[in-house]
Structures are given as structure tokens and as C-alpha cells.
Amino acid sequence: MKIGILLSGRGSNFKAIKSAIDKGEIPDTEIAVVISNKADAAGLAYAAECGLKTVYLNHKDFDGREAYDREIVKHLNDAGVQLVCLAGFMRIISPYFVEQFRNRIINIHPSLLPAFPGLDAQKQALEYGVRFAGCTVHFVDEKMDNGAIILQKCVPVLEDDTEESLSARILEQEHKAYPEAVRLIAEGRLKTEGRKVKII
Ligand code: GRF
Numbered sequence: 001m002k003i004g005i006l007l008s009g010r011g012s013n014f015k016a017i018k019s020a021i022d023k024g025e026i027p028d029t030e031i032a033v034v035i036s037n038k039a040d041a042a043g044l045a046y047a048a049e050c051g052l053k054t055v056y057l058n059h060k061d062f063d064g065r066e067a068y069d070r071e072i073v074k075h076l077n078d079a080g081v082q083l084v085c086l087a088g089f090m091r092i093i094s095p096y097f098v099e100q101f102r103n104r105i106i107n108i109h110p111s112l113l114p115a116f117p118g119l120d121a122q123k124q125a126l127e128y129g130v131r132f133a134g135c136t137v138h139f140v141d142e143k144m145d146n147g148a149i150i151l152q153k154c155v156p157v158l159e160d161d162t163e164e165s166l167s168a169r170i171l172e173q174e175h176k177a178y179p180e181a182v183r184l185i186a187e188g189r190l191k192t193e194g195r196k197v198k199i200i
Contacts, residue, residue, distance in 0.1 A: 011043015
């Protein structure tokens with residue numbers, strides 16, 4: 001299976017996926033391309049260091065969201081990508097993109113969806129006062145943080161948590177959940193029935 005990674009920053013989830021592939025934990029899978037909308041994304045630099053194919057695309061060079069996404073889709077197709085992993089990609093993707101890779105785009109979000117979609121999910125969780133937080137790997141559809149849920153991992157929220165400490169606790173679980181979800185897809189072990197994803 002050929003994966004395309006889209007990222008905008010640090011790229012720790014990308015690294016977790018790559019490391020699981022390198023360790024042989026995800027069968028018959030390779031990262032075919034890493035694409036970023038930020039030239040200075042640490043994840044993009046790391047991908048280049050690893051000798052992976054990298055692409056930087058500045059949205060300002062394109063006339064609108066769909067034109068930008070058409071270029072991304074072109075790069076993904078050129079690289080033969082079968083599964084797109086959004087890994088801290090800080091852009092809303094267009095219906096065109098979703099349609100081109102229907103049920104083949106996944107994302108990780110730092111909350112137990114459907115709670116706290118959107119930005120600053122960990123801060124939202126702290127401010128709400130929930131006792132448990134976590135992360136969700138889900139398929140991507142036209143609505144933000146909305147698609148069918150593949151996996152979730154839960155962490156406690158502690159009395160003296162700050163946004164940083166809670167984010168770090170969640171991130172540790174993200175690095176387990178994302179490679180695990182990619183492995184389930186690589187092994188053909190997900191069966192989608194409407195909103196529900198069964199692990200078989
Ligand atoms: C993660 O918290 C992820 O859940 C969210 O963006 C962050 C990306 O972090 N979508 P990284 O770039 O993978 O380190």
C-alpha cells in the first residue's frame with residue numbers, strides 16, 4: 001500500500017507511522033510522498049532527510065481551495081498513493097479532494113470525537129472540565145472532524161493539567177493510534193457500514 005502524508009508542522013505522527021513501517025509493523029506499506037503547505041515544516045525536513053519524496057505547495061500560488069487541492073491530488077496520483085494520511089495538516093480539504101479519495105483519507109484529531117472538533121481540542125477539553133480526553137483516528141468526509149471513527153484512545157485529565165501536559169499525554173496515544181489504524185487498513189481489516197467501522 002502506498003501512503004501519502006499531508007502535514008503542516010512538527011510531523012510527530014508522520015514519524016510514528018514511518019517508524020512502525022520501518023519496524024515491519026505495517027505490512028506491505030510504504031510512504032510514497034510527503035506533502036506540506038508550509039515550507040518550514042519540521043516534518044517535511046525530516047521526510048527529506050529520510051530520502052522520501054517531498055512536495056511543498058503554497059496555497060497562495062493557487063486560485064482558491066479547489067485549485068490547490070487539484071494540485072495535491074495530482075501529486076498523490078503521480079506517486080501512486082492509495083491512502084492519504086492527514087497528520088497535522090492545517091487546512092480544510094475541498095469536496096473535490098474528498099471525492100477523489102473517497103474512504104481513502106484518514107485524519108487524527110486530539111479529542112474523543114464528536115467532542116471538541118476544530119482547533120485547540122485539548123484546551124476545549126480542559127475548559128469544559130471533562131475527566132477523560134484522548135484522540136480519534138477517523139475517515140475524512142466533507143465535514144470537518146466528522147467522518148466514521150476507526151480508533152480512539154483515552155487518557156485521564158488530571159487535576160493540575162495544563163494544555164501542554166494534557167496535549168503531551170494525548171500525543172503519546174496518538175503515536176500508537178495512528179500506526180495501528182494504518183496497519184488495520186493495510187491488513188484489510190476494516191469494514192465500513194455507514195457511520196460504523198468494524199474491525200474484522
Ligand atoms: C496532533 O495533535 C494531531 O492530532 C493534530 O495536529 C497535531 C499534529 O502533530 N491533528 P504532529 O505534527 O503530528 O506532531
